[in-house]
Amino acid sequence: MKKILKILSVPLALAGLGALVWLENRRPLRRAVESKPVRSGRNLAVAAVAALALQIFEKPVAAHLTKIVERSDLGLLKIVRLPKWFETILAVVLMDYTLYLWHVLTHKVPFLWRFHLVHHVDLDLDASTAVRFHFGELVISVLWRSAQILVIGVSPSSFAAWQFFLFPSILFHHSNLRLPRELEKMLQNFIVTPRLHGIHHSIIQKETDSNWSSGLTVWDRIHGTFRNDAGQEEIVIGVPAYQNPQEVVLTKILRQPFEKQKNDWLLPEADPSQNQLK
Numbered sequence: 001m002k003k004i005l006k007i008l009s010v011p012l013a014l015a016g017l018g019a020l021v022w023l024e025n026r027r028p029l030r031r032a033v034e035s036k037p038v039r040s041g042r043n044l045a046v047a048a049v050a051a052l053a054l055q056i057f058e059k060p061v062a063a064h065l066t067k068i069v070e071r072s073d074l075g076l077l078k079i080v081r082l083p084k085w086f087e088t089i090l091a092v093v094l095m096d097y098t099l100y101l102w103h104v105l106t107h108k109v110p111f112l113w114r115f116h117l118v119h120h121v122d123l124d125l126d127a128s129t130a131v132r133f134h135f136g137e138l139v140i141s142v143l144w145r146s147a148q149i150l151v152i153g154v155s156p157s158s159f160a161a162w163q164f165f166l167f168p169s170i171l172f173h174h175s176n177l178r179l180p181r182e183l184e185k186m187l188q189n190f191i192v193t194p195r196l197h198g199i200h201h202s203i204i205q206k207e208t209d210s211n212w213s214s215g216l217t218v219w220d221r222i223h224g225t226f227r228n229d230a231g232q233e234e235i236v237i238g239v240p241a242y243q244n245p246q247e248v249v250l251t252k253i254l255r256q257p258f259e260k261q262k263n264d265w266l267l268p269e270a271d272p273s274q275n276q277l278k
């Protein structure tokens, strides 16, 4: 069974991604700013470097640490012996919560924001944005991931279960899919939806400073950072200082974290005293 799932996982993931891309083209939520083929090509190029970084850095570290957790009964979830299914659910929930905390840090710690900014300067938001992370962000996040595994006590199977939950969730909430309002409202009680995550990618800083969850919406609700009140038609996606498409071409965004940073939340040539988007 495990072997069949392993063989089927790649075609299933590709079929799911294909269906999502087809659906978001049929029922778009927001109007596109840039040409879709150009943007998708750029995002997939950034994603290819990121995937390589994950393979080289995160995968071996996570595999090693989750095995240590299993062998030595390390971490919170190993203090008491829980039924396997229950331990897996708790691990996924706690990984999801600590990913919420990491997401807040990537916005609030200037050094981390340099890298996470590359994800946010995309001028549109769709399934291709979901995989567009600067390789530097993914390499740095290995430290956080290691702490998550060791402190929570995440076994290899729980880690696989978390990834199985996270990847479709990230693709879904970044997508430009217009769901029926009532359905989306019902889903928002539990999981992050495209309209919610669109608010997090707004050029208005106080909207970006909301909806940090990557899976369950409960974390935003607990911390008072849940927002579902912004009209999707009015949302401008991106970061104010990077609204010019010439600023977000592939060669520039790969170098961006290593260069002098702009005042991100000001529109270019704006009067700083008047035009800050707050």
Ligand SMILES: [Zn+2]
Pocket: 103, 107, 116, 120, 200
């Ligand atoms: Zn973010």
